[in-house]
Amino acid sequence: MAPPPFVRAVAYGLYQDRMKAAIHALKYDRLHPAAKGLGRMLAEAIAQLETEAPPEMLVVPIPLHRTKRAERGFNQARSLAVHALESLRGTHPQWRLTLASSTLMRLRATESQAGLSPRERRLNVRGAFSVSDPAQVMGRHVLLIDDIFTTGATARAAATALTNAGALSVFVATLARARLVNQIGPGQRQAGWNDWKTTPDDWPDATVRQASIYSSQDQPSFE
Numbered sequence: 001m002a003p004p005p006f007v008r009a010v011a012y013g014l015y016q017d018r019m020k021a022a023i024h025a026l027k028y029d030r031l032h033p034a035a036k037g038l039g040r041m042l043a044e045a046i047a048q049l050e051t052e053a054p055p056e057m058l059v060v061p062i063p064l065h066r067t068k069r070a071e072r073g074f075n076q077a078r079s080l081a082v083h084a085l086e087s088l089r090g091t092h093p094q095w096r097l098t099l100a101s102s103t104l105m106r107l108r109a110t111e112s113q114a115g116l117s118p119r120e121r122r123l124n125v126r127g128a129f130s131v132s133d134p135a136q137v138m139g140r141h142v143l144l145i146d147d148i149f150t151t152g153a154t155a156r157a158a159a160t161a162l163t164n165a166g167a168l169s170v171f172v173a174t175l176a177r178a179r180l181v182n183q184i185g186p187g188q189r190q191a192g193w194n195d196w197k198t199t200p201d202d203w204p205d206a207t208v209r210q211a212s213i214y215s216s217q218d219q220p221s222f223e
Contacts, residue, residue, distance in 0.1 A: 004152060006159040008052070009172035011149050012045040019176050023147055027076045035076070038175055039083020046084060046143070046173045047092060053171050054141045056096040058103065059085060062146040062158055063129075065106040075101075080175065081145040103137060104158060105130050129158045131165035138166035143173060150178040 013019050022038055025031040061077035069075060078101050085097055107130050131137055142162050144155060149172070159170040 004156050004159065005163050006144065006155060006170040006172050008049065009149060009152070009155060009174070010045045010048045011174045011177040012041045013176055015148055015150075015176035015178040023076075023175060026079070027072070027147070030073065032074075032079070035079040036083050039080050040087045042080050042084040042145070042173060042175050043087035043091065045175070046088060049143075049171055049173070050092065050095075053143070054169070055094055057098075057141045057143045057171070058100045058137060059097050059143045059145060060100050060103050060158075060162070062144065062154060063101075063104050063106045077146050080147060084145070084173075097143065100136065102132055104161065105132050129161040131161055134165040137162055140167055142167045142170045144170055146172070146174045148176050148178055149174040 015023070022034050026034040026038060059081050061075060061081045063069075063077075064072065064075050078099075081099060081101075085099060088095060088097060106128055142159075144158055144162070146154065149155060155172045159172070162170050
């Protein structure tokens with residue numbers, strides 16, 4: 001599989017326990033005050049990019065389809081981005097991060113990714129995103145925001161739409177990652193579905209509450 005169309009992806013921690021409960025409280029129970037604390041955590045993940053990400057970026061939340069947006073009443077990715085930027089203005093005043101919530105559009109109501117295999121996830125979101133105004137992203141660096149990173153299928157599809165519209169680079173930041181992608185090196189086979197770590201005991205302690213960084217250079221197994 002080709003490397004992902006984004007430079008690097010960071011996450012604050014694992015999608016489990018209190019983190020999972022907090023994300024569910026925000027998304028499904030509409031506990032909006034949770035977005036502030038979660039936004040600060042997202043800001044910590046984004047801060048891991050300070051040595052390589054450009055100081056000026058468009059911040060683009062992964063959009064919901066209009067039907068899902070109407071059903072839920074809000075886009076959790078946008079809420080997280082708003083609070084993360086508020087936090088970063090205090091901790092990283094040198095960054096010029098501009099929220100661009102309407103830049104990316106979801107063209108169709110995709111099936112829930114939960115329970116799908118990596119291939120099914122890729123097919124589910126392939127061509128699902130479009131840029132509303134390519135002139136807005138042409139020649140710009142973009143920071144893509146979402147709540148959970150599982151296999152990277154959504155991030156890959158969204159980043160493809162952004163780069164096709166002329167974005168110079170795309171970075172990805174999420175609150176949590178649902179699985180740890182196997183580390184593979186040159187000459188090694190890419191990880192299959194059965195190779196993915198799926199239980200907390202399989203993950204190193206060092207990855208918890210610490211942003212985990214993946215890139216197109218060292219993680220060709222993104223799916």
